[in-house]
Amino acid sequence: MDLPHSTAIATTTASDALVRELSADVLRRLTYTVGKDVASASPRDWFIAASLATRDRIVEPWLASNKRNYQQDRRRVYYLSLEFLVGRLLIDGLTNLGLTEAMRAALKDLGVDLDAMRELEPDAALGNGGLGRLAACFMDSMATLEIAAVGYGIRYDHGLFRQTIKDGWQHEYPEDWLAFGNPWEFPRPEIVYDICFGGHVEGARLADGALAHVWRPAETVEAVAYDTPVVGWRGKHVNTLRLWSARAPDPLRLDAFNAGDYLGAQADQMRAESISKVLYPSDSTPAGQELRLRQEYFFASASLQDLIRRHMKQTGDIRKLASKVAIQLNDTHPAIGVAELMRLLVDVHGLEWKEAWEITQATFSYTNHTLLPEALESWPVALMERLLPRHMQIIYLVNALHLDRLRDSGVHDAGVLANVSLIDEHSGRHVRMGNLAFLGSHKINGVSALHTQLVKETVFRDYHKLYPRRIVNKTNGVTFRRWLLEANPPLAGLLAQTIGPRVFDDPAHLSELERYADDADFQQRFAAAKRANKERLARLVFERVDAKVDANALFDVQIKRIHEYKRQLLNVLHTIALYQDIKAQPSRAFVPRVKIFAGKAAASYHQAKLIIKLANDVARVVNADEDLRGLLKVVFLPNYNVSLAERIIPAADLSEQISTAGMEASGTGNMKFALNGALTIGTLDGANVEIKERVGDENIFIFGLTAAEVEHSRAKGIDAREAIEASPRLGEALQAVAMGVFSPDDRNRYAQLVDALTYYDHFLISKDFESYWDAQEAVDARWRDQKAWRRATILNTARVAWFSSDRAIREYAEEIWNTPVA
Incomplete structure (x- = not known):
């Protein structure tokens, strides 16, 4: 079921002239760029031709x-992110x-x-999860709001790995998303920067007697630019995503060859x-x-050199940088940019230290995405001194x-000083990149109200006391047009017919749906849109994992990066307990459920990979x-990415957002699910x-x-034996796992996992x-x-x-970047 264009985005039905023009454009591209005629063109050839047209x-x-940005001398926003999903x-x-x-x-x-052709397009493997998708959403909205912006990142050859599941285990392979070229990018071979x-x-005296520092690097890598246009809603404004690819100045040593x-x-x-081979x-x-x-230094340095x-x-005036430029650090990955900007201002452009530091702080702002200590990066001082000796000097002096x-x-x-x-x-000794990002920025923001409060109370508690006005909240958001118009045509069509196409210009019109909430006819139509998406997902599940699922069942979905704090294990244990309940009570009227999991575990994260294996073992048995x-089906869909999310989210009935309270910064999947009419089961965490x-x-x-209760419980101890004894369901589920009910080929496979959970x-x-469990019972009711x-x-x-x-983005623009919006 596809969305009628005329009802969805308030344009007239495609005119014959426009259709003929596009048809000619596609044929021209097929002939003169792809080099094929209609008779010999493959489906992929047609995709390339249509994309180029x-x-x-x-x-x-x-x-x-x-051109308008230059003519109007506009303040520019630069969004530095290691990921763009x-x-x-x-x-x-x-x-x-x-169109x-x-x-x-x-x-x-x-x-x-x-x-059929759209399915041939590979997902750009430029991100892992919420961080990268948020960056992509923000780029879309900056273009829509006509902010003069450039996104900077790395053009990974393979990006994050392609996940396959073999015998229930995750295996990682290179994601060859560039194997057939990328029709959206423009190579810029003339835009090259040396990264040292x-x-x-060395110290040197200038003519005026001042001491200068001269960095004599041992190695130079070139950063080459590739540009992708990012078009805003209705095509009124287009920004640039500039990605850097690494290459050697001399590709071959002829003497050695x-x-x-x-x-x-x-x-x-x-x-x-x-450097630009793989993500993370x-x-x-x-x-x-x-x-x-x-x-991290490679892309931060190239980006700063480029924007300067x-x-x-x-x-023509470096001293005006802060008045014309706003740089947003998306997490700590680009935080080395603080030291790099100081190096460029002091060593290259000759500014005095004090003035350079004032410009740096006024230019940078930093988004914190996590309270996890391991995610707040720190680098060994010895590594920094060897790899970036001048930056280590700058960091020492700043400190x-x-x-x-x-x-x-x-x-x-x-x-406090420590x-x-x-x-x-x-x-x-380690360099704390979160502290560097904080100190080098004029604003630091959390990404949900709860997260921002916890940032003030935990990781940056002492900083907040010293600089009480620096931390602000900017709750995340999603590009609702993509997650309706592109991901959910049945619902988007219904919204356009019911509210009018203006809803896609301003999401505030969604509130007009409230008056239809009790309308029986509208409820049926809303349910029919959901049913169409569930049937489509059921077909995909059968194609991908050879499992038949009933679209009449409740689709219970948890799709996100596999991590212990996101608690996929809690969901799996509930699945086991539910399985045991259904087996023990065959006469009870259970609600039919399909438990759907998807997500990747970091290649070196053994516990997360073991949870994936357990989910697949449970699926095999159930x-x-x-x-x-x-009455119960369990599905783990491999190689989770944006395209798969666009198929799953519109079909979900229940959205699992069950992280340990205080550990999920915000989440954006929770917003997409709710937008698409899924109900949330979750903790009071993040957004x-x-x-x-x-x-x-x-x-x-x-x-x-x-x-607060989580912190209190941890303070009392995290031995779980008492809680397990108080929950017979949980105890029986853990016993089944420990005894090898789901791993008869290796009954000790999960012994360590059960012990860790117990003690x-x-x-x-x-x-x-x-x-x-009680909340899930309420879901059933x-x-x-x-x-x-x-x-x-x-x-x-x-x-x-x-x-x-x-x-x-409007909040960022008005309260952090000081830039006008449309």
Whole structure:
């Protein structure tokens, strides 16, 4: 079921002239760019031709936007992120340009099905999860709001790994998303910057007697630019996503090659290109740590050199940088940019230290995404001194001057000074990148109200006391147009018919759905849209994992990165307990459920990979048990990415947002699910708190400990034996796992996992299990009353307009970046 373009985005039905024009454009691209004729063209050839024809329509407004930015001398925003999870771009571009139906008709005339062809587009493997998808949403909204912005990141050859599941275990393979080229990017071989590593720093006296520092690097890598246009809604403004690819200045050492050392001749090239080879190389080894740091400095330095070049071209005055430029650090990955900007201002542009530091702080702002200590990056001082010797000098001086100022202002508490130092002196000296990002920024923001409060109370407690106005909240948002128009055409069509197409210009109109929440006819139509999506997902499940699921069942979905704090294990244990309950009570009327999991575990994260294996082992046993009569099915869909999320989220009935309270910064999946009419079962964590406030207590299923209760429980101890004894269901589920009921080939497979949960339940699964069970029982009760369920789903969609990334970006622009919006 596809969305009629005329009802969805307020344009007239595609004219015959436009269809003919697009058809000619596609044929021209097929002939002169792809080099094929209609008779020999493969489906992929048609995809390339259609993508290039669409890109052609974006280029003119893109060039016009860039020209307008220069002519109006606009303040520019630069968004630095190690991840940009942009997903497929063909339908996204067509939707924002209002050309979807015209292109559909043009391709149909050529004998090509647009919906079948869109499946050929690979997902750009430029991100892992919420962080990268948020960056992509923000780029979309910055273009929509006509903010002059550039996103900077790395053009990974393979990005995050492609996940396969073999015998229930995760295996990682390179994601060859660039194997057939990328029709959306424009290579910029003329835009190249030298990125330096290693060597030493020399002191030199300038003509005026001042001391200068000269970095003599041992290695140079080139950063080459690739640009992707990011088109905003209705195509009025187009921004740029600029990604950097690494290469060696000399790709081949001819002397070594001619001497027969063919591998050695290419060693420098391989070392350089490894920087942009994969996303998040394992940092469990010293070599992996070094590569991570090289990646982060590589893209931060290239981006800063590039934006300074653009700034100097526009103004000619480096001292005006802070008045014309806003740089947003998306997490700590680009935090080394603080030291790099200081190096560029002081060493390259000759500014005095004090002035350079004032410019740096006024230019940078930093988004914190986590309270997890391991995610707040720190680098060994020895590694920093070897790899970035000049930056280590700068960090030392920034830190010394900072601590001196605090002492001069009366701060003498040794504990406070140690906590706010950029250098962690415990367990080997490390540079704290979170502290560097905080100190080098004028604003630091959390990404939900609860998270921001916890940032103030925990990781940056002492900083907040010293700088009480620096931390602000900016709750995340999502590009609601993509997650309706592109991901959920049945619902988008219903919204357009019921409210009008203006809802896609301003999500606030979603609130008009409230008056239809009790309308029986509208409930049926809303349910029919959900049913269409569930049937589509059921077909995909059968294709991907050979499992038959019933679209009449409750689709209970948890899709996110596999991590202990996100508590997929809690969901799996509930599945086991439910399985045991159904087996023990064959006469009870259970609600049919399909438990759907998807997500990747970091390659070196053994416990997370073991949870994936357990989920698949449980699925194997449950799905083969005929005694269940189809009342419970379990599915793990491999290789989770944006495209898969676009299929799953519109089909979900229940959204699992069950992280340990106080550990999920915000989440954006929770917003997408609610927008698409799924009810949330979750803890009071991250943005769940704000979703609850907006959808109403009766339209969400909240359970478990609060963040304060979590801290209190941990303070008392995390031995879970008492809680397990108090929950017979949980005890029986754990016993089944420990005894090898789900792993008859290796009955000790999960012994360590069960022991860890029993004696070191850091994520408080046992404490929350019974509350979670009761909440799931409430889900069943609501599901049995389909009128009440449908009412709640409609109200969820109607009440989540505030979680638009347009709103979030408007807040950033007005309160952090000081830049106008459309």
